[in-house]
Amino acid sequence: MVKVGIAGGSGYGGTELIHILLRHPHVDIAWVSSQQHVGKAVAELYPHLRGFLDHLKFSAVQDVPASSLDLLFLALPHGHAMKMVPGLPDRLAVIDLSGDFRISDPAVFEEYYGIPLEDPEVQKRFVYGLPEINREDVRRARYVSNPGCFATATILALYPLVKGGWVEGPVFVDTKTGSSGAGNSPTAGTHHPRRTNSLFPYKPFRHQHLPEIVQALGHPANRVVFQTYSAPFVRGIFASHYMTLRRPASPEEVRGLFMDHYGSEPFIRWVADKPDVNYVRHSNFTDIGAAVDGTYLIVWSVLDNLQKGAAGQAVQNMNIMCGFPEGTGLNLAPVHP
Amino acid sequence: MVKVGIAGGSGYGGTELIHILLRHPHVDIAWVSSQQHVGKAVAELYPHLRGFLDHLKFSAVQDVPASSLDLLFLALPHGHAMKMVPGLPDRLAVIDLSGDFRISDPAVFEEYYGIPLEDPEVQKRFVYGLPEINREDVRRARYVSNPGCFATATILALYPLVKGGWVEGPVFVDTKTGSSGAGNSPTAGTHHPRRTNSLFPYKPFRHQHLPEIVQALGHPANRVVFQTYSAPFVRGIFASHYMTLRRPASPEEVRGLFMDHYGSEPFIRWVADKPDVNYVRHSNFTDIGAAVDGTYLIVWSVLDNLQKGAAGQAVQNMNIMCGFPEGTGLNLAPVHP
């Protein structure tokens, strides 16, 4: 059994992690922290978990029993992990769900996150944990930086196209998130009377997931126009990617390109022109589909922001790092309706 | 033209008041306050109002131009109106939307609101503004206390039955509110991820609208078991009233009783067994219906919590006080879908 700790277990990302790890046969959740809820039982804060971990209480993050854990998930707000990691023992594996270790260029990090990098050297020890792109790096890593939810959706949608040199000119990304993406603290943007019957953009051109997309696609000439929206569902990222191709392609050719890249991936499914948030909810899948009309291409990617967009992918990374079958604890079918 | 001011115009009740008064032909909105937003344009805080009152800015409540106003609506949090009213000039008509002046018994007020009454003598100057029950008192009043949203629904549903002596034993009230009833400040209970797919009770047996219901029904022996719920829609009160009758009644007799009381009321409609939040939304109507099976009776009442449950009823009261036709500014059909 791998003994894991979760720093920041009271947020939605942390809670989803608990939910997944509860059904993981090789993991023991040994410790969970929450600065806001020290001493409170996890099942008191999250009553849906009553009966599953009634003994477990939130600790203070500074009380992390680092020497008795095998792996530590960090699900803290941006800026906290990079202060905590240098003090952890080398032998402790770390998977960080924040943006702290995703960006290798300190100037870019500061531009998008508004704070300086604590220590660029620590940064370099982290591998960007998107298994479909760099599984082998994850396998050898002790420190993994888990991608952002929007970034996962868009990188997976564009990677084969960019690598294959199919794209001419800019890609316009119109990407919608469910309200759980904003976390469990009530805000104006998640206030039910405002959110439930509407749709509205935020952070025009400047969402902090953009630099990790550009970095992962690894193509300096690539131009991504990236626009995020708040949508009136709870779970899900639905990302639409609009672009012009260098030459006309048929639906079969587009499908072929994606199959070549992802045909054996356990968590990617091809859905042609039928992407739907309903079909990935509560699962670790990214459904990818497309429609093409001559040189115009639309690629859709859909995922559950708390699973493949956060906790599910973190467990997928853990499985790879620990040598477990990659889908352990993640093999459930999406739930619909 | 009646010059009106609105103290507390940035809450949902105040905003709805502005919305209705904008189309009232005899009213000029001369002043609006908000402690949080002093100096900000109303249309900046509420962009849906852009183009309708672009000149109007929020003032501080203490800067009320009492001598130049004819009527003042108070849409402040509980506890504020009772401090403000004694300092207002006698000639200024007041309609208060809070609970401050609804309860005549100081002990009962303190029990349910958790604060003492400022001055029970001021209390006595207020008339309870439920026109269907005491229109003539409202007509003669300068000070009107506007009923609570839940209270309006339940009093209107039960009044004919209680007055007619039809009820045997307790009445059980199961009443659901939309999220706008909680106001425009985000809270755990209105957080979209929690609210939008659920239903949950709050304040078992002890909602603060209960004492005004008991007081208005005016029947000491009457027993009302009152349970409120948060429902996943934005606007609406849907109240279900369960009871046993002294003797069996037919659907026609039940309808007859309500028609006798409300047949000429401009804002009450009989809906038999088809009550639906959809059919009152954005209107000042209370739809009432019922189903009966021998001595068992279910009565439903449905209204828009921001209209008949707050701002609409306040304008209805103003119309009566000022001698305008009662439906002025309120004569719009509900909107569906």
Add this chain to the structure above:
Amino acid sequence: MVKVGIAGGSGYGGTELIHILLRHPHVDIAWVSSQQHVGKAVAELYPHLRGFLDHLKFSAVQDVPASSLDLLFLALPHGHAMKMVPGLPDRLAVIDLSGDFRISDPAVFEEYYGIPLEDPEVQKRFVYGLPEINREDVRRARYVSNPGCFATATILALYPLVKGGWVEGPVFVDTKTGSSGAGNSPTAGTHHPRRTNSLFPYKPFRHQHLPEIVQALGHPANRVVFQTYSAPFVRGIFASHYMTLRRPASPEEVRGLFMDHYGSEPFIRWVADKPDVNYVRHSNFTDIGAAVDGTYLIVWSVLDNLQKGAAGQAVQNMNIMCGFPEGTGLNLAPVHP
């Protein structure tokens, strides 16, 4: 491995059954029928299941390979199972999810379902499969009739009170269902523009789940006033039960009564005054709570209508019949947000 078939696998109940059985370690889904979709792949109709049972196609119900199956789930519309069962081989275990075999009195069945019972003798071979009430009967049964979703919620809420003789006079039941309860065929009541921001009653006093409630509570003098509502969420039954007690009770006494009955039940949790649809979703739990004020008692029960209200309970019954641990395939925590 138990070889199971599902007749009526394209409805929401059948699909949920497939979803649960996919993760059941001792079950092989050998056959699924759908009259509407003969020859179509299950994963084509339900794209969320892509990758999980791609080989499985819908057959015609009359082609049931009865001799090669161990257990047959019937998830057909009311009236179909009672025609099909007499033709099945005796050795085949059957769990029926419709209302066909729930009511022992033919006159009552006809009154509520509008059709006559095919054969009252066949009826008698079925055990009512509510494990918390009659687990031992289920254990010995070959034929199990799975309870209705509303009935499960209300019977579990009232059983200890009625058996203990606590109730004085009628119980008023105000019970709300999510839209998935209406099945996967679009209707006026599930049309999004009408359903999503509203709440409305249907079938006043006469829902077809009422007779199985009365029958299960087994108390001729008991009177249940039963009112169902359509609520704007997808999954969930939220049932509120209002009643007068013979003598005043404290919250602790009420809790004690329910703990005495259900303390060791794997799928019942006590939630005091915090019931919430969010906390049972996608799980087999029934959360029960209560609030009491002297002799007035409100009992709440909450469950997922497709799990404990249908497919989950059917699998629970199968586990009992087959001697598997009762929670096999059902031990997942509810999902929130």
Add this chain to the structure above:
Amino acid sequence: MVKVGIAGGSGYGGTELIHILLRHPHVDIAWVSSQQHVGKAVAELYPHLRGFLDHLKFSAVQDVPASSLDLLFLALPHGHAMKMVPGLPDRLAVIDLSGDFRISDPAVFEEYYGIPLEDPEVQKRFVYGLPEINREDVRRARYVSNPGCFATATILALYPLVKGGWVEGPVFVDTKTGSSGAGNSPTAGTHHPRRTNSLFPYKPFRHQHLPEIVQALGHPANRVVFQTYSAPFVRGIFASHYMTLRRPASPEEVRGLFMDHYGSEPFIRWVADKPDVNYVRHSNFTDIGAAVDGTYLIVWSVLDNLQKGAAGQAVQNMNIMCGFPEGTGLNLAPVHP
């Protein structure tokens, strides 16, 4: 008073027309038809209208009292109006809300609507009723073809840019509709369990509103990639337009362009980077905003699909045709929350 008739008054477009005309001071609704509901009272089918037009019943469309009407609104399914119009007396003004008379090229019409044009000569008598683009033509017209909801949003967003020659290369349109856009007949796409927590595309590249967009923009070289989505709200079109500009522009320049075109328009409001479905609901406004980053431009347009996208715009056209102030009956502020 203008005597109007409405053919197809039971659909959502027709019902919204009734709702608006009820408050129009110069209009008398003299006749309404519905093939499905001949003889039924309008207020029986649409209970929210109880008390407003209780005398009005649905007639059969062939019984149109053409000689006694001044103006006829046609809100029929595609393909019906073009059969009906040739039989109407010349003196009767007509505003058609379907797609029948929007497309001037018969081949294009047939390609997108799947049926041939009845009579291209009749087609030519119709003016495309988008007042912000061709108000003077509408003023002189007797026959007006009301634009599609998606088309209104996209034409208004792109017209100043295309006319000004600002756009380089294709414009990608990602446009979302509320469920009321699909009409009042339940379908798989509006089934609450599927629609309410999701988002999904339909008709890739081929929505029938595309040809009227291309035609209205009147720029043969212009290329519009048009993708429609079903969103989980009831009312609203939220359209995002992505493009590259010929040369970099500042936010002020973009705003200036739109102000130059629309600054005096009564139903267009500039919202910069804060477009929101909430702020146009139940009103005739189109809110337009934008964000620009060098040569990349995103333009948003938001409207209520049943108002500016259908019935509101039809009344706006009627007001222009009849010489009434353009906002008569349409001057209500949007409603929020």
